[in-house]
Amino acid sequence: MKKCIACGMPMKSPEDYPLGDTTKNYCKYCAKPDGSMQNYEEKLTSMTEFVVKTQGLDRQVAEESAAYMLSKLPAWKKERS
Amino acid sequence: MKKREQQRQQTRATILSAAEHIYASNGFVQSSTQLIAKEAGVAHGTVFLHFQSQEKLILAVINVLGTDITTRIHESAKQSHSLADVLRTHLTAIEIHESIYSHLIMDMPQLPKEAQQTVIGIQSIIAHHFDQVLNQLKKEKQMKDLPISFIFNTWIGLIHYYLTNCGLFAPHGSVLAIYKDELILNFLKLLEVDKS
Incomplete structure (x- = not known):
């Protein structure tokens, strides 16, 4: 089972992939509407918003945590500090 | 995989498992790396070779x-x-x-x-x-x-x-x-x- 290179989510079935395209290495949550992968800034923003929405954290804390989570994923090697 | 790499991974897994056991018993703050090394049966320095x-x-x-x-x-x-x-x-x-x-x-x-x-x-x-x-x-x-x-x-x-x-x-x-x-x-x- 592949894991999304951009957020780490396991991709079990075609519906987990962008536009059902199982050749992609990223999941539907990390894709733009046209199926291409979000860039780092877009992913950082969407993950920060998700953490704020679901855990109610302070936005700056959420953004620092999102940046830390992304730094551990293969898609964002260049952004690693 | 070469034998040396297998041994390295095995030692890492042993230390990790020992740390889990010690943290589960004593908590993260109270547990020393000396205790973890003892539990894993490795030298104290070996812990830091694997986990810095x-x-x-x-x-x-x-x-x-x-x-x-x-x-x-x-x-x-x-x-x-x-x-x-x-x-x-x-x-x-x-x-x-x-x-x-x-x-x-x-x-x-x-x-x-x-x-x-x-x-x-x-x-x-x-x-x-x-x-x-x-x-x-x-x-x-x-x-x-x-x-x-x-x-x-x-x-x-x-x-x-x-x-x-x-x-x-x-x-x-x-x-x-x-x-x-x-x-x-x-x-x-x-x-x-x-x-x-």
Whole structure:
């Protein structure tokens, strides 16, 4: 089972992939509407918003945590500090 | 794989397993790397050959714990995806690691920032599954219209209250073994729309 290179989510079935395209290495949550992968800034923003929405954290804390989570994923090697 | 690399990986796994055991018994803050080395049967310096610092060892242990809990929830989502299933899988996964999980949440304020960020990452994956089932229930108007952060934090807060006060609820064993069914049942009742 592949894991999304951009957020780490396991991709079990075609519906987990962008536009059902199982050749992609990223999941539907990390894709733009046209199926291409979000860039780092877009992913950082969407993950920060998700953490704020679901855990109610302070936005700056959420953004620092999102940046830390992304730094551990293969898609964002260049952004690693 | 070369024999030397196999041995290196085996030693790393042994240290990690010993650290899990020690942290589960004594907590993250109180446990020394000397004790972990002794438990693993390796020289003290060997711990640092594999993990560089105590902080990195703690992070590695939290990552193993988080991966196991979130993998169980992902796997369960494959078969069914009701809120009761997500709650049960979550509690069952924590129950398997109850001692180390309890120490983790109690020691959290004293752990490095990266440890807290790793835990936020673990909670994000659990929250993703909450979000999916809650959205569906809200659409079907089967659940009260409350913000997901409130529902998620209420659930986490409830579990953590029981775990951090385990001496009051289950002084001789597992809190979740005793209270798991009751917590799930009553949490679901809190969210249900009153149909009368």
